[in-house]
Amino acid sequence: MAMPQNSTRENGFCFAQPLDFSCPSPHPSEAGLCAAREGDGCSTPLSNGMASSGAPSPSGSCAQPLCSPSPQDETPLEEGIKYVSAEGEELACGWGGFTPGCLQPCNTSKGVLFFLCVASFLQGMTVNGFINTVITSIERRFDLRSYQSGLIASSYDIAACLCLTFVSYFGGNGHKPRWLGWGVLVMGLGSLLFALPHFTTGRYEARSAAQPGVCGGNQSLPCSQAASSLSGYRFVFMLGQFLHGMGATPLYTLGVTYLDENVKTNYSPVYIAVFYTAAILGPAAGYLVGGMFLNIYTEIGRETDMAPENTLWVGAWWIGFLGAGAASLLISIPILGYPQRLPGSQRYIVMRVSEAHQLKDGSHKKASDPDFGKTVKDLPRSVLLLLKNPTFIFLCLAGATEATLIAGMSTFGPKFLESQFSLSASEAATFFGYLVVPAGGGGTFLGGFLVNKFKLRCSGIIKLCLLCTVSSLLAIFIFFIHCPNMPMAGVTQMYNGSALPGGHLNLTAACNAQCGCLQDTYSPVCGTDGIMYYSPCHAGCKTWSVNLRNGKKVYQECSCVDKALLPDSGKAEAGKCTSSCAKKPLLLCFVFVVILFTFLSSIPALTATLRCVSDRQRSFALGIQWIVVRTLGGIPGPIAFGSMIDKSCLLWQEQCGEQGSCYVYQNSAMSRYTLVAGLVYKVLGTTFFVVACLLYKPPPPESAPGSLDASENGTSDLQEHKPSLPAEEDI
Numbered sequence: 022m023a024m025p026q027n028s029t030r031e032n033g034f035c036f037a038q039p040l041d042f043s044c045p046s047p048h049p050s051e052a053g054l055c056a057a058r059e060g061d062g063c064s065t066p067l068s069n070g071m072a073s074s075g076a077p078s079p080s081g082s083c084a085q086p087l088c089s090p091s092p093q094d095e096t097p098l099e100e101g102i103k104y105v106s107a108e109g110e111e112l113a114c115g116w117g118g119f120t121p122g123c124l125q126p127c128n129t130s131k132g133v134l135f136f137l138c139v140a141s142f143l144q145g146m147t148v149n150g151f152i153n154t155v156i157t158s159i160e161r162r163f164d165l166r167s168y169q170s171g172l173i174a175s176s177y178d179i180a181a182c183l184c185l186t187f188v189s190y191f192g193g194n195g196h197k198p199r200w201l202g203w204g205v206l207v208m209g210l211g212s213l214l215f216a217l218p219h220f221t222t223g224r225y226e227a228r229s230a231a232q233p234g235v236c237g238g239n240q241s242l243p244c245s246q247a248a249s250s251l252s253g254y255r256f257v258f259m260l261g262q263f264l265h266g267m268g269a270t271p272l273y274t275l276g277v278t279y280l281d282e283n284v285k286t287n288y289s290p291v292y293i294a295v296f297y298t299a300a301i302l303g304p305a306a307g308y309l310v311g312g313m314f315l316n317i318y319t320e321i322g323r324e325t326d327m328a329p330e331n332t333l334w335v336g337a338w339w340i341g342f343l344g345a346g347a348a349s350l351l352i353s354i355p356i357l358g359y360p361q362r363l364p365g366s367q368r369y370i371v372m373r374v375s376e377a378h379q380l381k382d383g384s385h386k387k388a389s390d391p392d393f394g395k396t397v398k399d400l401p402r403s404v405l406l407l408l409k410n411p412t413f414i415f416l417c418l419a420g421a422t423e424a425t426l427i428a429g430m431s432t433f434g435p436k437f438l439e440s441q442f443s444l445s446a447s448e449a450a451t452f453f454g455y456l457v458v459p460a461g462g463g464g465t466f467l468g469g470f471l472v473n474k475f476k477l478r479c480s481g482i483i484k485l486c487l488l489c490t491v492s493s494l495l496a497i498f499i500f501f502i503h504c505p506n507m508p509m510a511g512v513t514q515m516y517n518g519s520a521l522p523g524g525h526l527n528l529t530a531a532c533n534a535q536c537g538c539l540q541d542t543y544s545p546v547c548g549t550d551g552i553m554y555y556s557p558c559h560a561g562c563k564t565w566s567v568n569l570r571n572g573k574k575v576y577q578e579c580s581c582v583d584k585a586l587l588p589d590s591g592k593a594e595a596g597k598c599t600s601s602c603a604k605k606p607l608l609l610c611f612v613f614v615v616i617l618f619t620f621l622s623s624i625p626a627l628t629a630t631l632r633c634v635s636d637r638q639r640s641f642a643l644g645i646q647w648i649v650v651r652t653l654g655g656i657p658g659p660i661a662f663g664s665m666i667d668k669s670c671l672l673w674q675e676q677c678g679e680q681g682s683c684y685v686y687q688n689s690a691m692s693r694y695t696l697v698a699g700l701v702y703k704v705l706g707t708t709f710f711v712v713a714c715l716l717y718k719p720p721p722p723e724s725a726p727g728s729l730d731a732s733e734n735g736t737s738d739l740q741e742h743k744p745s746l747p748a749e750e751d752i
Contacts, residue, residue: 112360127355130284130363133198134292137276138299139352140205144269145300147212147345148177149431150307152262155338158315159258162225162335163218163251176259178651180266189274189644190400194637197279200271202357208268209349215261216342218254225319225335235557235565235576236536268349273300274643281631281639283366286374287476289631294469294624301462301620305454307341312450314340376479376632378412379718403641411716412483412633413642417649419486419709420626422702424654426619429662429698431457434612436666437695440686441504441608443600460613464620472625479632480717486622486629487710493618494703499611500696503688504602509545509553510560512672512685516581526672532581533561540675543684547598548582549590560593568594615699633717665694 113120114128126132156170165173192200280296281289315336316329327334407413434457439449468489472482510516516530528540538558546554546562554560561580568575574595584591627643634642669690670683 112362112364114358114360116358124355124358128359128364130280130292130366133283133359133363134280134295136352136356137201137272137280137296140201140208140272140349140356141276141296141300142303142306143205143345143349143352144208144265144272145303146307146310147208147303147342147349148262148265148269149304151311151338151341151345152177153304154308154311154315155336155341158319158335158338161333162319162338163222163254165252165255169252169255173255173258173262175656176262177266177269178656180263181270182648182651184267184270185274185644185648188270189641189647190403192271192275193278193640193644196361197271197275197640198356198359198361200275201279202353202359204268204271205349205356206268206353207264208272209346209353211261211264211268212342212346212349214264215258216339216346217261218257219319219339222251222254224323236533236538236561236563236580270644274647275640277627277643278631278640282370282636283363285369286372287473290469290472290624290628292469293627294466297469297624297627298462298466301465302458305458305462308450308454311338311341314338370636375635375720377635377720378410378633379720380406380409403638404645406638407634407642407645410634412479412713412718413630413646415709415713415716416483416626416630416633417646418653419490419706419713420630420646420650421654422706422709423490423619423622423626424650425658425661426699426702426706428655428658430616430619432659433662433666436686437691440691441600441688442602442605443507443597445596456609456613456616460616461620464617465623468621468624469628472628477625478719479629480714480719482625482629482632483710483714483717485625487707487714489618489622489625490703490707490710493615494700494707496611496614496618497696497699497703499608499615500692500699502604502608503692504600504604504608506671506685506688507553507598507600508551509555509685510581511555514552528555528559530581533559536561543674544595545597546576546593546595548579548593550583551598552582553598554579554581554593557593557595562593629713662695662698665698666691669694 112128114124114132115121152174156174159165159173160170188200188204276296277293280292284292315338317337317340318325318327319335319337319339321337329336435446435449435453438444438452439446442449442452444452468485471477471485475481477485506513508514508518511521511528511530512526513521515521515527516532521527528538536558538556540555542556544556546557546560548554548560557565557576557579560576560582561578562576563578563580565574565576567573576593576595577591579591579593582591582593630642630646631639666686667683669687670685671687672683672685674682674684
């Protein structure tokens, strides 16, 4: 059977021969589907891209030709024609009755994609960029402990988990752009609230200009310090993060389904990939911009003698939140103006072939009821339908394992590079950013592109996820190799170069015994003998000066530094010794591959989740999936990786008798534990994808609703309600 070809513009289908789709009897709602122009033999295009004749018919409007063969159909639409859906709802872009014509060119899927990309970029920049960048400055400015700042960071995930069920269930059956717009607005208010404490507190006064001391001049702050009243501001920060979590909840559930509903099925993965790529680029911009702001003193316009390298320096952490908050408020306005469905979107719904997993008892058909999911009474049934879908469950579990790795890599990736290659914290963060932006962003976009390029169905998409997971699993074995630790006196070796007895630390030696060195301040220096020392005092240095070429401090008369090697010996420079590890390029290459293939499976996995559930459950399914991913992956991921990496610590911070953070890690142990954690989660992810693929039961071809996805090859744009031909099944 030769299928009719689309010979006109995208908004209307006209054929050389009229097609009749007969129906038993006219339906009252079909009256709104036909709006004929005066004196025109051809009908106006409908919101779903079809056209209906205005001529009466004995058998009802369904029996009329889709479009009369008239040359007038080749002309553009007349101005003033409004897109109206089958239910009679307004599809123009605007706010209430205010729908200016200048906004209508933006009333397209590309326009929605642009504004949602800006919103996801701002969310990623704020929550995953600015927050992680300024958390240390906030701790210093408001006298917060690490567990208190941890609560601030966790407030985002707590809010998201609390709101996901409500938002995805009711928003999925409601006006999605309004939910999205109000969510972005709430997110903007959260950013402004987060910056508020800067303006409600007094000026920042450093307690002292403490510097790492040389031999005989080492000082530390007293342990008994009165608790500061500023620590109460942590509740303001937690509330700001809570609003961030509430506002971002619709973005990654309703935003994804709104894009999926308003584009062709085979274009959907590309649109979603662009959306998520913007969300990944946001944190990179947050690290870059946030780092720039931290080089500005928090009290703008006030002179200070401190430099950014000073341990008491507090940068202008609040500027980024003000800008992101204002931008979020502005971007929420156009999002609120979009209609519930875009003009022309109904034809994509008509042409979509259901790929939902088929349950043995047939209960999946309940979700096809137009009234299903509109009341709270249907919530338990909706949850039960998802729980009875094994493909959905195992895709959620696979997503949780991938989220654990992503969260662990995001948190401890810079720390891994810092330890392996002996980098500073800022250098490691920059290095990691250079890896994540092309690998993460490129992998996310490439995953959506591959699904679209090969027009994969649900089972094929799951197999692609499986291939990506296996590839990254093989690449993880690179962690068998590692870079050796840089020699550090008293930590990895004795001051005379011999091995430490029994692995016990000993930072005191004859060369610095008279210096009275304290361990409160860790400030490593690199001696001219190529050995690192805990501090200038522990290197026995007595004087210092500034190197005018690079601005670093150079310490002289260092009694512990070997003076027999070079004429200009006996000196030490502030900072770690540079690593000359020959395995560095190989490690970086395979870390790039692991990140690439991990993100490569993200959009295909998301697309498979949307395909394996019924259309009316898509938003709710994404909400449930996000809850599973966060509770099983995103929240415990950093904890699991952190506890594994802490086992490789050689030197702990000790202040006032309490153990703090780790200063020095054993590189071999860190690589080994990273390998174990990566293998465990990648094997679990591979297993879950295999089970999801084996248990997936697609609907039989004859049960599909008589339509195929729009094909770019022109094979078919519309199909009659007849069984599919064998040649057309894989279109």
